[in-house]
Amino acid sequence: MSNELLFPSEMAEADRLAIAAGPFDGIGLMRNAGAAVAAVVLKRYPAATRVHVLCGPGNNGGDGYVVARILRESAVDVSVWASGSPQGGRDAALAASECPVEARPLSDFVAEVGSVVVDALYGAGLSKPLSGDAAKVIDIAAELNLPVVAVDLPSGVSGESGNVLGKAFRARTTVTFARKKPGHLLLPGRELCGDIELADIGIDNSIVAQLQPRTFENIPALWLDRLPVPAVDAHKYKRGHVGVFSGGPSATGAARLSALAAARSGAGAVTLLSPANAMQVNAAHLTSVMLHKIDTIADVDEFVGSRRPSAFVLGPGFGIGEKTRDFALVVLGNAHGQGSGIDGLVLDADGITSFRDTPDALFEAARRPKTPALVMTPHEGEFAKLFPDVAGHHDLSKLAKARAAAKRASAILVYKGADTVIAAPNGRAAINSNGASWLATAGSGDVLSGIIAGLLAQGMPAFEAACAAVWIHAETGTRFGPGLIAEDLPLALVAVLRELVESRGMAAE
Template sequence: MDPLYSPLEMARIDAAAPSCGMSGIALMENAGAAVARVVRRRFRPGRVLVLAGPGNNGGDGYVAARHLALRGWPVDVAPVAPPRPGSDAAAMAALWRGPVVSPDRGRVVAADIVIDAVFGAGLTRDIDPAIAELLAAARRIVAIDTPSGVDGATGLARGRPAQAQLTVTFEARKPGHLLYPGRELCGETLCVAIGMPAAAFACVETKTWRNTPSLWQLPQPAPTAHKYRRGHLTILAGPMAGAALLAAAASRRVGAGLVTLNGAGLSGAPPGVIVSPAPLDNLLADQRRQVWLCGPGLGVEAAGAALRSLLDAGRTVVADADALTSAAGAAENLLGVAAITPHEGEFARLFPDLGDDRLTRARIAASRIGAVVVLKGPDTVIAAPDGRAAINDNAPPWLATAGSGDTLAGIIAGLLTQGMAPFESCCAAVWLHGEAASAAGSGLIAEDLAERLPTVADKIKNFKN
């Protein structure tokens, strides 16, 4: 798996390292040396200015300066504050024999590379405006851990962080490396190993991961499987039938054995889709119809009424689009669903009292309604009621097109239909959705997504085998 550790969790891991055989000062030496290696490999030799803060981030900067200077690079260190007496950073500052200069704008402008070693991911206050102005004047920034002013736990900007071209972090990413605006402010993020003992990680049981195929396993049909064993999904279709058709195509492509569209005026449905205009109660009498998708193109009033009937019948429900709008201001109406898939506007109408931190907001919402929350966006967050969460980072910008959300809801429902657990279904669906969009390219329209899903899924199977 690809765990994401908050700054507080990473601090606990760092604190455990000495008892596991690796001192803090040795880790700092390894971290700074790693930054220097990255700079040497990525850039031509040029004048480097290290802006060093008072803590461990600054200590890493002193080490990076020393290693670059030993390789013949011209390096100045400009402390924005002295290291704390007796700290590992102070010990590393004492080993620096090169120029120590004042941190002024002229030196920042003159440098070919500015190494931002001022504050790391654990900053809990806004960055000082004077420091922000210094960093903003740099032509090229390599940030250590995160750009100063980026909150490693949330990705939010504390003050006015400067844009880094490259960010070097250590051992594991933090949520702020994947969540916006932090992801953008980091530029390219490299995660490098620095010798942290594996045993040190045992003191933290993280519940946050980067969303990759290591987090879930796609369902595999048994050799004796038939269509009913692969599951029967029912999608409620309304006046905007295109939404339901997009969802149906996606659910079939990820392996749902049978898909029924319930609604009228669906004569143009593909031949492999069952179309039924029967009353909802009639379909609910069929116990094989356990998984339902409610909302896309259905109409707000109809979606609200249908949702209530489905939940009263104890069905597994993915609620999207109009079903979410029907619960605006009354999120308790969603109690009993398996998953919801709101975009930012829908989420704000459902949970208007939550703040700006997407990861925490999604977790609280999931706990409130007892369902998996897929908070859609360029940094989609998938949160389970038990506190597990994944952050997705593979979605290209051209996925922001009409109908792509209907397709995502269909993928989730199709995986649920095959018996995949809700959290894993949602994580897998979001990742497949992003990969299919990348495969389709920048001319993507929603209709392109479903046909690329089997190829993307096969690539995962071949990789894991």
Template sequence: MVKVDRDAAVSGISSFGLMRAAGHAVAASALRHYPEATRFVCLCGLGNNGGDALIAAAALAGSGARVAVYLMGDPARFTGDAARAFAAVSIPHQPLDTYVPTIGDVVIDGLFGAGLSRAVSSDVAALMRTVTDLTLPVIAIDLPSGVDGRSGQVLGESFQAAQTVTFMTRKPGHLLLPGRTLCGVLQVINIGIPARIVTSHRASLVENTAALWHKAVQVLDPAAHKYRRGHLIVFSGAAPSSGAARMSATAGLSAGAGLVTMVAPTEALPTLAAHLTAIMLRPVDTDEMLSDLVKDTRLNAFVLGPGFGAPDRARRYVAALSDRSLVLDADGITAFRDDPQFLFAAFRGPVRLVLTPHDGEFSRLFPDLAADTALSKIDRATIAAERSNAVIILKGSDTVISEPNGRVAINANAPPWLATAGSGDVLAGIVGAHLAQGMPPFEAATSAVWRHGVAGNKAGEGMTAENLLRAIRPLPRMPSSLARP
């Protein structure tokens, strides 16, 4: 956005005009949401966010509202448009450390914005805590002060905003946790920068929505048979731990794979047969039996890891599948903790591996990235994808999906109750089904994560993984007139 602002000015657009538009948008939000406010308290840093807050203060005063302005630092340090805003605002101002939060105040937070890179000072942190303790409404300009716009992490302390007003586009901190929960209701305001300038600086980073992957969703051919819809293989471990793999297999069938076969040791087959009907079973007890299995080119995709155990066997199986589309989850990931490079080397070339770690599993394959606190979740997923030549689904309430060429999606539709036993197994099966149907790995992963979130919302709070399976719904499909040939 710094580059966007710069290019907008170079193109002839008044940067102060943009600041005025931003400040007026903040004032409009304040009046719309809090007409009953006793006073609007504008907290102004010395950067452009402070300038926005000063413009908002003038607009609020002009509307007849009671307004107080508090500055964080010497006003002589204002520069550029912020200095111009300060000169244009005739409202008396006071030092920030003299502000005493009072019931009835609505706080306009213009202290730091999205560019904060270090922890807030102890006096500002104390003020934030007081405002929070009094449950005063906070309208944040761009981002709640204290939230890192790049990572969504809190740098020491932050405001808990009721409303956040940002401009032209969202920032990563609006979607990544805990920033997302600290923003309150997010408003994205167009302040007049042409779309061509904004899009020219857009990174390969988006929110995960249907617009990202809908072209990869195939319209069903009325004449299609089950093999045309893909054949998914899910590997099971021993009978006592086979429940996780059964979840994955059932999810794969529910998500649209034409056929699903569970591959398991012979001793586990009676247990599997007692629980499954539409899913086929096949015994594999030796590497030779596995070799015979993978000779069948109709088998489109594989899922290995849920409840699998047996790390030595997992490593051998993965090596045998290195030229196939594979979702590696749970025990399959952990099996490579002592030699992740072996896994990465096996899947060089076209991307065909999808890794689905939660933070703990991620640290087993990428301990250096997990330990580096300077990296955001986006950074970790991006570097891991490039290193492993795999699509990474770094799970959580703010799941990040990344592929080796740098494309990244942040998922924001998952309810917190998806954090339950078996939920990840269901996700692995959905990804496998999408791969089996021919979707590219990144689109298979992003659409599966989105679909998983939709199912979680449909199942509702208190759901179990079994409820989640029943809540899987079809993906949005393009109209047939728009379908690719």
């Protein structure tokens, strides 16, 4: 599976294992990496007046010397600017010795409009803020609007967190090797990478498998084989039953959006669970979605016992307070030890905020044996309310924060945003890479909650269901584009779901 993400330390271990296994030694891998970058430069910038290759003192710089050599052999006008010299006896030193272009000090860097910069200074391994001569070169490249091709990762971007360390290049293209790093997908790093090209330099998939990666790019390959497809003999309750809790008469729309999304994502039956004073409002807007009155915990118990729901959504438009907490805990508790068949509870919006003062009550309920999966979908503000200490830990990446929160809460954590992170209590995590700005509209998150619940109700494992829902939601938003409002999303899901089901069928053949 090529959607694994490797931290810089894991990538270094992959290099070590690959060198030990052969057939390429260290300089062989470096030559392959440099050749891959040079090929991208030649393909994308055939008319460049000059290519300026910036080389650091480590392996990233070694790749740069290979790039410069190959470009010179291809009759390209090349300049090399070095920040320090490679340590003697290292692969980078050998690569530098093979390069026919004399290196000049980075401090003397000058460039001209029409030239191209290859950033081979530090890559993903940078651990301290970028400053001094490198920062000046970044300013010059930006002022002249020079296209930058980054080797592995734009210098100044953390491969682990995507954060900018001091200052960073804004690349038009980033060429990375074997696997992407978290910093390629987490913001702001993702915006600074430009187009990302993944090059095979001779590190076999079996080498990556030895590392047992726990971090993934959220693409269909991660979960497509678990996407539910109805059997020939399926009836509506075999396809799962979702219950969506509605707010009062003036706050019913969010729950209806969730309910419709659950139905569109494949749930065989969906019931809107409405307080008595909102029954008429909801009835006026529902057709295929069923309606059931629920005002008390006893009503929830009766519904679970008589209608056998598979999943619930609680939070969208429901209101903040004790009733919300009670309903969440009774859903989790009702499933415990009673064979109710509840697969999961999706807690969003008001459902999350209601536990800001008593989070341990929720977390304790979620960690009990045989309790259904708890999936929480906070945006940044809601995350900070439930996990204030984690949110305030500025040294942690968004990925690390999501992992810490998921473990503490014994829940699947969907930490929303343009770079949504999905994390499980066991440490598995995925970073979404197809985020759509069109989804920044009221009600969009309610639709996401409904998709997750719909997939859960059909028996999809909670982590995979959350990952699939996030990707499907974003893909739908991208395809719809300008003018999107949340009401458009449930019907627009159909085309994306159809393609996924067809893809799964072809993969199974």
